[in-house]
Amino acid sequence: MxxxxxxxxxxxxxxxxxxxxxxxxxxxxxxxxxxxxxxxxxxxxxxxxxxxxxxxxxxxxxxxxxxxxxxxxxxxxxxxxxxxxxxxxxxxxxxxxxxxxxxxxxxxxxxxxSDEQKDRWLTPLLAGEIRSAFCMTEPDVASSDATNMEARATIDGDEVVLDGRKWWSTGIGHPNCEVLIYMALTDPDADRYHRHSMVVVPRDTPGVNVERMLPAMNFLDAPGGHGEVSFTDVRLPVENIIGGPGQAFTIAQARLGPGRVHHCMRLIGLAEMALELACRRGTSRIAFGKPIANLGGNRERIADARIAINQARLLVLQAAWMIDERHPDMLNAVSQIKVAVPNMAQQVIDMAIQLHGGGGMSNDFPLAGAWAVARSLRLADGPDEVHRGVIARLELAKYGAGKWSPPAKG
Ligand SMILES: Cc1cc2nc3c(=O)[nH]c(=O)nc-3n(C[C@H](O)[C@H](O)[C@H](O)COP(=O)(O)OP(=O)(O)OC[C@H]3O[C@@H](n4cnc5c(N)ncnc54)[C@H](O)[C@@H]3O)c2cc1C
CATH class of the missing domain: 1.10.540.10 (Acyl-CoA dehydrogenase/oxidase, N-terminal domain)
Incomplete structure (x- = not known):
């Protein structure tokens, strides 16, 4: 590589x-x-x-x-x-x-x-004229297991009817948010991974209501934000189902791989920003007669942050390369970065907050907001534990889960 x-x-x-x-x-x-x-x-x-x-x-x-x-x-x-x-x-x-x-x-x-969906929604999104939201997570079911989803996308003749409640729909508060991708149950009798569909929903369709905006650790993340959205007897042409009924999981797999790499690379930038601020503050502010960076274990903390960021970057580049090469182990690599990077960023930003003293907790510096972003990404796009579960399953599968191998003789 x-x-x-x-x-x-x-x-x-x-x-x-x-x-x-x-x-x-x-x-x-x-x-x-x-x-x-x-x-x-x-x-x-x-x-x-x-x-x-x-x-x-x-x-x-x-x-x-x-x-x-x-x-x-x-x-x-x-x-x-x-x-x-x-x-x-x-x-x-x-x-x-x-x-x-x-x-x-x-x-x-x-x-x-479809060509029609691309003309109507992809073209203005690519032009930056409109914004969008993705509505998968539900307040009433544990959504880290996406097969739990209970909201409905029922086919009724030539219409698809949406009923259900979603939350943490990021971007829904944006004044230019004109289109939602809604993921829900279409056929409860199909196999686990072919029950759900993704539907393109114009934001202004009757029956779509933003019930409230949710602050993430008290940050509204305006103007996009995160909302709780109800869908009540929302009727749309069946052609609004993306890729046909039951295709939601196939589509989600394609969407989440590169998306997770993007999140992780952005977080590395955020951690770099925090480390830079820590170094600038640490060398320019004096306590007990010394620059703060030279007090206690702060030099070691700064060195550890540099090592952690560089390690994480290499892991992300490897995962990105594996996606590009369609490497058979790429999903394992994506789960690894999805655990490693938000945890790394959270720790580095936390160190920078501590080094800033009270200022680090205020909005005079971007650190408190950055910490909340890193913390959120330990949940969004799948909690740490779910990704660790994937990694462990693949690791154990190499050896036969649960089997004990006696030491070789001779
Ligand atoms: C800031 C932010 C933005 C978000 N944006 C979006 C968005 O745009 N669209 C969207 O649809 N969703 C979004 N989400 C939601 C996010 O994807 C979900 O919160 C996440 O998938 C977890 O689902 P849940 O909240 O239902 O947690 P639950 O499924 O209830 O899980 C709770 C906890 O149970 C534990 N757990 C779950 N599974 C396992 C396991 N296998 N092993 C061990 N422990 C486990 C974990 O600790 C987990 O955190 C966002 C969330 C946040 C915080």
């Missing part, structure tokens, strides 16, 4: 970094402050649209999409350093039209959508 960035990735990374330093970083803090100070934070402030237009003009747009006609045409391993760079900022992914859940939803529509 050679993880030297390709020429294309190097060029994009250099231009993206320059754009972030010159345009995005100066705008970010005032933007977030204005949003936090507003009574109504569910708005698109003009600076976001201005920056999006600049990113588009510079070709720093839809970098996530492997299709070279509609997106940048990069492999996962090439996109990884770009996602890391965007992850250093709260707003950079949105500015380049590379933020979740839109990226995953665009991939689903690109790979499995």
């Amino acid at each position: 050679d993880f030297t960035h390709s020429e294309r990735a190097q060029d994009l990374l250099q231009r993206l970094t320059q754009f972030h330093e010159q345009e995005v970083a100066p705008a970010e803090e005032p933007y977030l402050r204005e949003l936090m100070d507003r009574d109504d934070p569910w708005v698109v402030l003009p600076v976001i649209e201005e920056l999006k237009a600049k990113a588009k003009a510079l070709g720093l747009w839809n970098l996530f999409l492997p299709d070279a006609t509609l997106g940048a045409g990069l492999k996962n391993v090439e996109y990884a350093p770009l996602a890391e760079q965007m992850g250093r900022s709260i707003i950079a992914s949105e500015i380049s039209n590379c933020s979740a859940p839109d990226t995953g939803n665009m991939e689903v529509l690109h790979l499995f959508g």
Whole structure:
């Protein structure tokens, strides 16, 4: 494996970094402050649209999409350093039209959508004109086992009828959120992995109601946010089912692999940002006559953070490479990064908060918000334990789970 960035990735990374330093970083803090100070934070402030237009003009747009006609045409391993760079900022992914859940939803529509679904939804999503949400998790059932889902997508003649309640639908609060992908039970008698369907739902369809917005550790994550959404006798043409009835799990597998790599690379960027802030604060603030970095075990903590970030990056690059190569062990690799990276990022950010003292807990620094993001990603897209379960199953299968091998004789 050679993880030297390709020429294309190097060029994009250099231009993206320059754009972030010159345009995005100066705008970010005032933007977030204005949003936090507003009574109504569910708005698109003009600076976001201005920056999006600049990113588009510079070709720093839809970098996530492997299709070279509609997106940048990069492999996962090439996109990884770009996602890391965007992850250093709260707003950079949105500015380049590379933020979740839109990226995953665009991939689903690109790979499995009908021509009509692509015209109506994929085209404006790729243009950054609308946003989207993905509605799978339910308040009433343990959704880490997705086969538990009880919300319905029942076929009734030439219509599909949606009934159920979803929560943690990220992005639903965004004023431009116009389309949802809803995952629900269609045929309870089919086998476990062919009972559920994914349905494209226009946000303004009668019967779709946002019941409340859910703060994640008291962060609203506006203007996208996370909502609890009810679906009551929502009637849509049966053609709104993506890829046909019962295909939800097949589609989800395709959606979640690259999506998890994207999350992990962004988190590495977030951890890098936290380490940089820790070093800057640690060398510029004095306590007991010394820079804080030189007190107690802080130098070791900084060294350990550097080691942990570099280890995690290599693991993610390996997983990205395995997805690109369709390596038979790629799902194992994706589960490994999904456990390793959010835990690493949470610890590094926690160290940076501690080194900042009280300031680290305030909104004067982006660390408290960053910690909440890392903590959330130990749950979102599957809790740690579920991924550890996958890794353990594959590991034990090599040897025959539960069998004891006596020592070889001789
Ligand atoms: C900030 C945020 C954003 C999110 N965005 C979205 C979104 O856009 N769309 C969406 O549909 N969902 C989203 N989610 C939901 C997320 O995917 C679910 O919370 C997650 O899959 C877990 O499901 P659950 O909450 O029902 O937990 P449960 O299934 O009730 O599980 C609770 C706990 O049980 C334990 N557990 C479960 N299974 C096992 C196991 N096999 N072994 C050991 N322990 C186990 C784990 O500790 C787990 O955390 C988001 C969540 C957060 C926090």
